[in-house]
Amino acid sequence: MSSATHRTAEEIGRTALGPRPLPALGAQRAAADLSHVDTTLGNGLRVLAVRKATVPLVEVRLWIPFAGEDRLHPATAEVLAETLLTGTERRDRIEIDAELALIGGDLSAGVDPERLVMSGSALSSGLPTLLDVLGDVLTGASYQDNQVARERERLIERIAVSRTQPRTIAREALQKHRYGDHPATREVPQAEDVAEVVPEQVRALHAASVLPRGSVLVLVGDIDPDGVIGELERAFGGWSSDRSAVRLPALPELTGGDLLLVPRPGAVQSQLRLSAQALPRTDERYAALQLANLAFGGYFSSRLVENIREDKGYTYSAHSGFEFTGGTAVLNVDADTASDVTAAALLETRYELGRLGLVPPTAEEFESVRQYAIGSLLTSTSSQTGLAGQLLALATTGLGAEWLAEHPARVAAVTAEDVAAAALEFFAPKRFTGVIVGDADLLAPKLTALGDVRVGETVVGETAE
Template sequence: MKKIRNLVLPLAALAIVPMPALARETPPAAAPAKPFALPPLTELTLPNGMKVTMAQHGNVPKVTILATVRTGNIDDGQNVWLADLTGTLMQKGAGGRDANQLAEAAAGMGGNLSLTTGPDSTSAMIDVLSDSAPAAIGLVADVLQRPDFPASELEKVKADLGRTLTVAKSTPGSIASEAFAAALYPNHPYGRTFPTAQQLSGYTLDQVKAFHKANFGATRTHLYVVGRFDPATVRAAVEKAFQSWMPGAPPTQVAAPPAPPAKVVLIDRPGAPQSTVWIGKRVDQQGYDVDFRAASTLLGGYFSSRITRNIREDKGYTYSPGAALMQRVQGTSWVEDADITAESTGPAISEIYKEIRVMQDTLPTDAEVQGIRNYMNGTFVLGLSSRDGLAMRLSTLDVLGLGADYLDGFVGRTNALTASDFQTAAKRELPVDGLSVVVVGPMQSVRPQLEKVAQIAPELPKK
């Protein structure tokens, strides 16, 4: 056998070998985004009013089952987090199985059952092997329809939520988000972020059971089945598991009050090395329109956004600023948030206002417009490539009342964006005199800086 030698060369030998210079080339332009088409959807409504959407998606023999119920913190009223307490207890036992048995049943199907509570909806989701789809549907049905609400778990769950509450109330980001929500949605469930510790500890099992009885039912529920499965078998399983569920009441409609005037909220954290800043406002109910989504993305919604380049890359005021649209049934809001070094709080806020004005006064470049088109379409298609991604997107759009048709037209609407669309959307939704500002930080050093920010100085609360 021939012996192979010198597979490893000494570094000195490598150093004397002349290497050709590597030419720096401009990367090729991105190809135009292809039109997106949803997989065919099979939709039906059970006699009790529950909606079902099924879609064959992907090649892996797995299936995602997502049940979304139109109830959440919108139904809390003054009992903040009662929906969260109910949702957590629902996972502690259902259909005669305790929490461990529920987890073992899900694991035996190759999945994990989770239940999440949000402002407008509560969702139970599991991703399992295709052969286990009927059993998984039955498991989800047990959790939603037949929770045991074991009394032995109530105090444990309240204690866990109490620890979560304590941490949140000591975290500047959570403190800012609470103040921001209260400023935008006064006297509305969207504006009530946290309960008091006394309120949380005082909730009873009877309150939990009453919340479930009043708000969980077939009429409010939409089931999504996405993946590879036998349609006839799945449909039979859905009908067996859910057809006897009582319809219940329709979704609660708690209209948000008119948008209040802009305000500035200052929350002192003596000695803190940085300030947490939230700047934003309520925006048009159709905030899912691509023109303002595109403007928000260019302004602050991705890593190469203008605000990020300005206050992070150029000036070093902050590490991770970002803009976001928060979509809810009764209102949409826009926010730019950042954790800023204390000594740079005022200058950073001034720069954020400056970037908003620049977008309103000048057109973005062709390169910026195309870059945002590519980014939005890329993240859109990527988000729909998985079973759970498609199921969750369908659910979100149905809750918001937009429907699946929104997805089919997204790429086309994004490709049609022009530079003037960015400018028009920024002018329409972000008048600089209409932005509320929350600052959580060391006010002894920060307030004098804010008094020099022309846009907010007149609105500063009195000392």
């Protein structure tokens, strides 16, 4: 076999006669068939039910604001999520699993500082059973002592492993650098805090915080959106409270500043994490910023990937993208590099940030990212699972199916000038802050020479990569 020579993204896109022409942007259509109902039940739960009858299944997503200020809240919330489906007053764990299996269904729960999310699916014919089990869990989860003890010990083991992972260390360092002591930073609880959690605390947290008012339920599948509302009123009739679920306090706005070098002695790789304030989906400039981000680092043919991955080989994966929390958004840039090229990778990343504003995307780049944005949205919403995820992300910020259906047209209406303006304003290197996690003995001399980098405290954790 002959070895293939490396070709850049630009070379791949050319022929002997010149650049491969992009096909014309076709007429835009809605992101999905969004026959739906968007309403609020009597208990204050917002419901977005969408018919998508491609297969005889239904996807269910329940989002409950789940913030808390108590020191043990993150640990208690994690234990709650792990034991929520282990039994109720009517069903034990085996009965829950058996009923779900009979309808081809499943249910899971996860939590972070902002929300408790329950995800499920089933055959459409089994939706009444799925909703009955879900309603039972929401109103009657028992958190038996032995189940809490078992899941608590498993959670402690998983946290111990997680805290040795470079990506976990980098994420925690970034959160603390961006937001200080804000509750949003407590994504992974301390193992010693989890060890303190007892069943009574979990039951109390459920009673105080698993609330319908202010929460959102999304259903997508082979359903009658109007008819399902009555089923929901029956299934969730006992789930009520005069109080609203607890939302995370607003995040402070990010301003540019020094990068923090977080020492991790002996590490052979570094984690580069940059972040800047961005625009929420509700802003009229969001579509232009979305395209600017794609051109910078949002997909494989982006400038950042071409530079530090394809051309220089500094990293296997480089990416930029949006992170949405409540009504705010930030723009993140991520790359993992070998220690000896970390400073060079940072230099090139800053160069590409500045170049995007000073040398805006060409007409060819602009058309490519616009088609990618529209095509990827249509692809991501073509399945029931993808559509449910997209709608849940929108619904939690007050938006609905209309925004999703109209977004391809908004992207199509963006001009090259709009993208250039967004690039100049939002990708200026001085707007970014962030962290670099790595071996400070090797990294500090070169990074500090680049400027705007200061050395922080050593992190606790294993250094094996």
